[in-house]
Amino acid sequence: MTVVATAGHVDHGKSSLVLALTGTDPDRFDEEKRRGLTIDLGFAHTTLPSGAELSFIDVPGHVRFLRNMLAGVGGVSACMFVVAATEGWKPQSEEHLRILELLGIDAGIIALTKADLVDDDLLELATMDVADHVAGTFLADAPVLPVSAISGLGLDDLRNELDALVERTAGARDNGRPRLWIDRVFAAKGSGTVVTGTLAGGRLAVDQTVAVHDRGMRVRALQTAGRSVDEIGPGNRVAINLAGVDHDELERGEAVVVPGQWRPTVRVDASIHVLAALDHDLSRRGAFVAYFGSGEHAVRLRVLGSDTVQPGGDGFVRLHLPEPLPLLPGDRFVLRESGRDETIGGGEVLDIDPIVRASRAAPDRTIERVVRERGWVTVDELEQLTGSRVEPVVGDWLTTDAELAAMGAALIERVATAGATGVDLASFDDRERAVLGTLDDVVVDAATVRPADAVDPFVDHPHLAVARAGGFTPPQPDDVDRGELRELVRRGHLVVRDKVYFHADAVDAAASVAARLLADSPTGFTVASFRDATGASRKFALPLVAELDARGITRRRDDLRIAGPRLPDA
């Protein structure tokens, strides 16, 4: 489905043309029918000759209802621009064209209505008049079709041109991030709250949880073009029946989104183009309203860089919104001055969470800037900020080369200072741990980080397990390389005495045995009683006792061993 908005001066035949093309009168309200005047948005859909589906959003042309016009064109990608051949270009033709341009709408066709009321000469004049006014705009090459909603003149050609328009209008993008700016809210008999809008950015499905602001609700039913559907993709007019919310709790201008995918914001940096026809500069003085999506929001603004932007000029502004909106870079807006009731200009959101002071902000749409300004940002956070998902640099994080190098150096320093004892892994935060994993100069084992050169490569030597299992009676390490055996001893993993290689733990255990024996008989113990206590033969008991003597754990007095200065507690 392609959604097309009408545009053009009041009374030029927009609503009549939509009725003639679709059979649906877009003027929905009694007052509209009575006055013959569109006040609010109207909706109608039709199937084109090719079979393609097209939805119209019919907007009011009267300047007094411009805010409703803005709500209608906020979500469309193409327009049907209407100019009455009888009257030609009028002020609201001009303002609507400017607004469509500011919103970045880039496809459309022009219907020269009321062609039944003018002769060929006038028709030709009107055609030239229109061509003059759209020169240099996105409508410069658009077909101009004389039509009559009354006589039916040109309607078949118009339908074919609408088909061609649908063909050349880019399909809606699916980023897995649906957003529907609400343009109508009502209570439907028997089913409760219904909102309508043009779905963009992703799909919605029945039973899905959605949110407006931070309030959760459930999609109870979905309709498009009058049909019920279980699921609907972007680019369609959609009516959502919502469970869990009352119709008077919602209003036009709010957005239905999926919770957690957005970072609603009250402050954005944006580009701004000021209309050339404006008779004054844009400065912070004035009461402004900004139109985002289908909504109208009173905003405060500050021009970034210089203090003003001249008519016809481009600049940057920081906008302060009264309520958080789920925006992303690339969203377009129109800025009006409410006091003077005039359109100032419009632009594109560049940063939804500006963190640099306004005096120094230089917004653009690059990911690099967002990363640079923050130093560190997770890929999830970046997606909320920019709508783009990119590969992390380290862990879940993105950062600059300089930040990464600085943190790496600081971590190496911190670990080196701790030396071989190392630093508890728990004392590093998420980001530091991710960076530690990339450093060659440090080693992370279970819970400790050590300098790589302080890590003992012999701790896992296979013979250590054999020696430990041997306890007080270890096997001879005949199969171990002599050099390695020397290292194992030098590093304190093995203790050699009288050619027996004990595991260091066995010597500690022997010290405990000695302490126990001396607690029982403080006058001393014999090698025989030590042998009985350890269960080791004399061949092993003698070297063990000799080692204890050498360490000052025991001392020899005749045939007895008595307490030495290093005897542990029993």
Ligand SMILES: Nc1nc2c(ncn2[C@@H]2O[C@H](COP(=O)(O)OP(=O)(O)O)[C@@H](O)[C@H]2O)c(=O)[nH]1
């Ligand atoms: N003769 C003639 N009258 C038209 C045509 N289109 C609209 N009108 C009349 O012009 C008036 C305004 O039309 P409307 O569709 O409400 O204009 P809108 O304000 O642009 O929506 C109505 O009285 C219509 O009947 C047309 O093609 N030919």
Ligand SMILES: [Mg+2]
């Ligand atoms: Mg109308």
